[in-house]
Structures are given as C-alpha cells and as structure tokens.
Amino acid sequence: MATFVEVHPDNPQPRSVAQIVDRIRQGALVAFPTDSGYALGGRLDDQEIKDRIRDIRRLDDRHHYTLLCADFAQLGQLVHIDNSVFRAIKAATPGPYTFILPATKEVPKRLLHAKKKTVGVRIPSHPLSMALLAGLGDPMLISTLLLPGEEQTPTFGWDVKEALDHVVDIVIDAGDVGTEPTTVVDLSGDEAVIARRGAGDPTPFE
Numbered sequence: 001m002a003t004f005v006e007v008h009p010d011n012p013q014p015r016s017v018a019q020i021v022d023r024i025r026q027g028a029l030v031a032f033p034t035d036s037g038y039a040l041g042g043r044l045d046d047q048e049i050k051d052r053i054r055d056i057r058r059l060d061d062r063h064h065y066t067l068l069c070a071d072f073a074q075l076g077q078l079v080h081i082d083n084s085v086f087r088a089i090k091a092a093t094p095g096p097y098t099f100i101l102p103a104t105k106e107v108p109k110r111l112l113h114a115k116k117k118t119v120g121v122r123i124p125s126h127p128l129s130m131a132l133l134a135g136l137g138d139p140m141l142i143s144t145l146l147l148p149g150e151e152q153t154p155t156f157g158w159d160v161k162e163a164l165d166h167v168v169d170i171v172i173d174a175g176d177v178g179t180e181p182t183t184v185v186d187l188s189g190d191e192a193v194i195a196r197r198g199a200g201d202p203t204p205f206e
Contacts, residue, residue: 001165001166002031002161002164002165002166002168002169002170002171003023003169003170003171004157004158004161004170004171004173005019005020005170005171005172005173006157006172006173006174007128007172007173007174008174009033009127009128009174009175010127011127012127012128012131012174014131017128017131017132017135018135020132020135020170020172021132021135021136023169023170024041024042024043024132024136024140025043025136027042027043027046027048027049028042028169028170029041029042029049029052029053029167029168029169029170030042030132030168030169030170030171030172031145031160031161031164031168031170031171031172032128032129032132032170032171032172032174033126033128033129033157033172033173033174033175033177034068034096034124034126034128034129034142034177035094035095035096035124035125035126035129035178035199036096036144036153036178036180036181036182036198036199036200037144037145037152037153037154037155037177037178037179037180037181037199038144038145038153038154038160038177039068039142039143039144039145039153040052040053040056040057040142040143040144040145040168041068041140041141041142041143042140042141043138043140043141044067044108044111044138044139044140044141045108046141047110049141050065050110050111050141052167052168053065053141053143055167056147056164056167056168057143057146057147057148058148059143061113061114062113062114063113063143064098064100064113064118064119064120064184065111065119065120065141065142065143066098066119066120066121066122066141066142066143066144066182067107067111067119067120067121067122067139067140067141067142068122068123068124068129068133068139068140068141068142069121069122069123069133069139070123070130070133070134070139071123072090072123074138074139075089075121075123077104077106078103078104078106078107078119078121078139079099079101079102079103079104079107079119079121080101080102080103080104081101085101085187088187088192088204088205089187091204092200092204092205093122093123094123094124094125094130095123095124095125095200096124096125096180096182096183096198096199096200097122097182097183097184097185097200098120098121098122098182098183098184098185098196099120099121099122099184099185099186099187100113100118100119100120100184100185100186100187100188100195101118101119101121101187101188102116102117102118102188103117103118103119107119111141116188118186118188120184122182126174126177127174128172128174144181144182145160146181147163152179152180153177153178153179153180153181154179155176155177155178155179156173156176157171157172157173157174158173178199180198180199181196181198181199182196182198182199182200183196183197183198183199183200183201183202184196184198185202185205192205192206194206
C-alpha cells in the first residue's frame with residue numbers, strides 16, 4: 001500500500017518534505033500535486049521509475065517524458081536553448097507549461113523521444129513541487145497523472161490513493177488542485193507548435 005502524506009498547500013512542512021525526498025532518493029515512485037494537477041515522478045537516473053510510469057499510463061515510445069526542473073540552471077543543462085526560445089520560456093515560467101526541446105547529452109537516451117531525440121522540460125510554481133526539487137538538488141522525471149481513458153487529472157489525494165494504492169509508493173495530498181494538465185509547446189522545430197492545450201495560456205506561442 002502507498003504511504004499517504006498530507007502537507008500544507010502553501011508551506012509544506014520541512015520534515016515531511018525531507019522524509020519524502022529520502023524515499024525518492026531510495027527509488028520511490030511518488031504521486032504528487034503540481035500547478036497543473038497531479039503527476040507521477042521519481043529519480044531521473046532510475047530506469048525503474050520510467051518503466052513504472054509507462055506501465056501505469058500505458059504509454060508508447062512516442063510519449064514525451066518530462067524533466068521537472070527547479071530553475072533555468074537545471075533546465076539549461078538538459079536541453080538546447082537558443083536566445084529566442086530562452087526568452088519565450090522565461091516569460092512563461094514558472095508555470096503550467098511543458099516545453100519540448102532537443103536534449104543534451106546529460107539526458108539518458110532511454111528518456112528521449114525515439115525518433116526526435118527530444119524531451120519535455122518544465123519549471124513548476126507549486127510550493128510542494130518546488131520544495132521537493134530543492135530537497136533533491138536534482139531534476140525529477142515526471143509524467144502528468146492522466147490514467148488510461150481519463151481526460152483530466154485527479155483532484156484529491158485520496159482519489160489518487162484509491163486508484164494507485166498498489167502501484168505507487170507515496171501519495172501526497174496538498175489540498176485541492178486543478179485538473180488540467182500542462183499546456184505542451186513543441187519548440188524543437190523552426191516554429192512553436194501547441195502539442196496540447198491545458199492550464200497554461202497558449203496564446204503567446206501561437
């Protein structure tokens with residue numbers, strides 16, 4: 001059964017965050033709230049995390065996994081960004097956007113899109129996501145918690161626990177969260193392409 005942890009939505013308790021971070025370092029798969037609904041996540045360098053996320057969501061090789069970053073310093077180590085792309089991302093983050101970009105050699109090949117050699121990156125604004133990243137000191141591998149057949153992410157932690165009790169290690173509840181996933185913007189080509197419309201306003205990229 002998954003461990004259920006309740007934290008304050010605006011000021012996550014440092015002790016709880018530290019305990020969760022320790023579990024993540026040990027290989028735990030966590031379901032946690034972000035600024036665009038719930039996500040599944042764990043250590044970037046843990047092969048099993050990707051496999052477990054893939055199995056839960058029934059994903060294929062065309063899926064873009066996302067690297068959750070604390071800031072631009074981390075993001076810049078993982079993807080190639082030119083000046084115009086930097087300005088566009090800077091204006092929209094932190095917030096509910098995922099950006100598809102060419103990956104650097106710092107990203108394990110198994111996490112890249114099979115054909116495009118790209119990966120998703122984002123910088124969240126949710127206090128819990130930020131606290132977890134600060135505690136880890138490294139980006140996290142994540143995927144929006146969109147279960148097969150569902151169009152929205154869960155709203156409450158207990159709903160997540162009920163659905164995923166035996167396939168994740170920790171479920172974190174930080175109060176009510178939105179149900180829209182991130183807006184996904186593909187910036188890997190000559191022009192921006194809105195790959196998914198979600199919580200972030202796509203207008204600046206159209």
